[in-house]
Amino acid sequence: MSAEINATAASLLGFLHDGPMTGWDLVARAEQTIGPFWSLTKSQVYRELAYMADHGLVTPGETGRRDAKPYTVTDAGRAAFAEWAARGPGEGTIRLPLLLFVTLGRHLQPGLLRSVLSEQRARQAELLKQYLGLRQVLGEREDTDPHVLATLEYGITVARATVRWIDRLPPEVGARETPHTRR
Amino acid sequence: MSAEINATAASLLGFLHDGPMTGWDLVARAEQTIGPFWSLTKSQVYRELAYMADHGLVTPGETGRRDAKPYTVTDAGRAAFAEWAARGPGEGTIRLPLLLFVTLGRHLQPGLLRSVLSEQRARQAELLKQYLGLRQVLGEREDTDPHVLATLEYGITVARATVRWIDRLPPEVGARETPHTRR
């Protein structure tokens, strides 16, 4: 049994399966391939890399230009990754501030929820446009990993669903003092 | 300017706008009305209640049966809530382990991703069924807050979208060693 790792470390190990990378590379890679669904900061990355190096899951290579320190995944690292994967993705904690906002809409200043929703709609529509553009580009390349494309597809699906959800919200949502509030 | 509060405290304050509640009540209420999109634990609830009582945003009432201590929101509390609301919901950090899993699918044991996806599909379908039943029940009652209903509607929309997304995934997703992996 190898060292236990968390999902953050596992994501780094996963990326390292494609070859040695520096912390900086990893941040960029995560941002590009799964940014919208898996946030991580450089602080976390350097911490997890240090932890993993300590436990022999990765080995630092020679420092290249500009102090770049590439890490390579070891056999133990691959084993730890496989163990993490075998545990499955779990349910994960979901915290969507927008939904909290909507739920509490009854107690917000008149108009606030409405403006927040229209802003969100614009944001999601913009995101959708970007995703569609990206799909176009990636879809044309032959070396695109279908898994990455699938993630993108999820983004498209959800962005689209969110926009439609906002459009179909009843007019009472965002209105002040819905009947049942009175007591 | 009143004390700064975080989204967790704000959610509690929001719920308290409907009348005094104990920590226990708040946990239950959150679970019921927004559970799937806004997780919180009792540890957090008691911590935030203590903090807010300290800062005069809520006042504990007399201990009722079984040590139940109901909290009432104060004017300062309402002000703090309004300030939080004025800041808007922000973008929020999203971390969906399933999507990370899919992204890294190329490096998973053959079949693992496939089984994870089919399990997720079942889970989402089950969730969808529950949501639809709940909508039926809540929709018939006249005192249902349309905002709560709207949140539920989002759950339905996304669950449905997720199921369809899984159903439409190309066969390569979950398969071992897609062409571009070879180097």
Added chain:
DNA sequence: TCATGCATGTAAGAGGTTACATGATTCG
């Protein structure tokens, strides 16, 4: 030479989870 991008890290604090500990009340 100066701004930008590459590159690594530390420190402090906020937020969130899990396990532990305790006790009252109700219902069967």
Added chain:
DNA sequence: CGAATCATGTAACCTCTTACATGCATGA
């Protein structure tokens, strides 16, 4: 009387964010 539910809280730990600090390399 015993199990389930109600009810509060603490302690330890993990994770994540933000701000700070440093320095090299490249290109305009």
